[in-house]
Amino acid sequence: MIDLHYWTTPNGHKVTLFLEESGLPYRLLPVNILRGAQFEPQFLAxxxxxxxxxxxxxxxxxxxxxxxxxxxxxxxxxxxxKTQRFIAPDLHGRAEVLQWLFWQMGGLGPMAGQNHHFARYAPEKLPYAIERYRKETARLYGVLDRRLADRAFVAGDDYSIADMASYPWIVPHADQGQSLDDFPHLKRWFETIRQRPGTIRAYELADRLAKSTGNLSPTDDEARRVLFGQDAKR
Structure with a gap:
């Protein structure tokens, strides 16, 4: 059994995508990051x-x-x-998966995250920051679009953890100031993954959790304090 400490964010969705695809037994343990549960000692352990x-x-x-x-x-x-699934077994295929996994971790996720912050959550609208991260997000979408021009999935013909890592960060494309119509290969890939049964189950799970917690938003004052008020002491 796997305990998954989770909230309904793109990074949280990555893991539910894998678990729903693989069928591994797991227990979902919500961590309400909007109310500070991520600072509880048992989670920090x-x-x-x-x-x-x-x-x-x-x-x-x-x-x-x-x-x-x-x-x-x-x-x-x-x-x-652990499962020997969603990663290529051969040297070259594995290298393809890993480089695109790390591309997402080092690029798409952080840049899209800053895009979300300055466009939606920052108390002061800073045009330079908004435009900076919107353009960088668009650049990364373009990288992914070109990559997908001649292959079904990010690392080749097979769905892999590289796709699971990137997909949740494309879901909020409208909030990032992006239109998938500008990226036709990315759009085709996105629709393919969106329709997978594992994806549907993972996002239904997120919807149920959101409803059960009252659809809390990072825009309320307490959530802003918790999410955006951290420093070296916390």
């Missing part, structure tokens, strides 16, 4: 960076003590290796 997602695998390969992991990219790679 497995996720010292106070960010979701995090997992505890109580049945690791070979037995032994449970494995705890934070960082969504590390979790995807761990689960792929």
């Amino acid at each position: 497995i996720a010292p960076n106070n960010r979701i997602p995090a997992i505890v695998d109580h049945e690791p390969q070979g037995g032994g003590a449970p494995v705890t992991l934070f960082e969504s990219g590390a979790i995807l790679l761990y689960l792929a290796e």
